[in-house]
Amino acid sequence: MTGQKLIIFTDIGDTIIDESTEVRKVDKGVVYHASCIPGARETMISLYESGHTIAMVADGLKESFRNTMEENGLSYIFSARVISEEFGVEKPSSVLFQAAMDRLGLTEADKGRIIMIGNNVERDIAGAKRFGIRSVQLVWSKRHPFQPTCPEEEADYRIHHPQELLDLVSRLEGELQRKKA
Ligand SMILES: [Mg+2]
Numbered sequence: 001m002t003g004q005k006l007i008i009f010t011d012i013g014d015t016i017i018d019e020s021t022e023v024r025k026v027d028k029g030v031v032y033h034a035s036c037i038p039g040a041r042e043t044m045i046s047l048y049e050s051g052h053t054i055a056m057v058a059d060g061l062k063e064s065f066r067n068t069m070e071e072n073g074l075s076y077i078f079s080a081r082v083i084s085e086e087f088g089v090e091k092p093s094s095v096l097f098q099a100a101m102d103r104l105g106l107t108e109a110d111k112g113r114i115i116m117i118g119n120n121v122e123r124d125i126a127g128a129k130r131f132g133i134r135s136v137q138l139v140w141s142k143r144h145p146f147q148p149t150c151p152e153e154e155a156d157y158r159i160h161h162p163q164e165l166l167d168l169v170s171r172l173e174g175e176l177q178r179k180k181a
Helices: 040-050 061-069 094-105 108-113 122-131 165-180
Strands: 007-010 032-033 051-057 080-081 114-118 132-137 157-159
Touching: 032 061, 032 094, 040 051, 040 165, 051 061, 051 122, 061 080, 080 132, 094 122, 108 114, 114 122, 114 165, 122 132, 157 165
Parallel strands: 007 051, 007 114, 051 080, 114 132, 132 157
Antiparallel strands: none
C-alpha cells in the first residue's frame, strides 16, 4: 500500500461504543443494542471519508459487533474485522494485531503508519506497543484499566474525546510527510 495516510486499528468497547449502554441477551451474552460515545461515530465516519483504512481489533463476540455496528451505521467503515471469538485469544495477544495486518495486506514496513486506538492500557496500549505500533488512548471511561502501571502501558498519545482524533491524525500525517521529504 502506498500513500501517507495513517492506518487506523481500533478497539470498540469504550472506544467507539459506550459500554454502559450495552444490552445483552441473557443466554449467550451477545450485545444486541448499544450507543456510541458522543462524537465517536462522526469521528470514525470522518476518518473513513477522508480515505483512511480502518480495521476493528476487538475482544468479544462477532455477533455483538455485527449488531452494534449495524445499529449505529458504522458497518461499512471497516476494511477488516479482527474479533477475539474467531481467534480464541484476546488482546494484548499479537495474534490479533498481526491478523489485522494480514487482512489488510500490510507488511512490517507499514507499521510506522498504523495507530491503535483503545481505552484499555493492559490490552490495547500494551498490546500495540509490544507489537511495534503506536497507540492512542481514549481516556473516557473508568470501567477498565486506564491508568498505566508500567512503561508498556503508557500510550504514545492520549485524548479525552473522540473528536480529538481528527487533529491528532492530521498532525501525525504531517510528521510522516516531513520524514519522507
Ligand atoms: Mg475497550
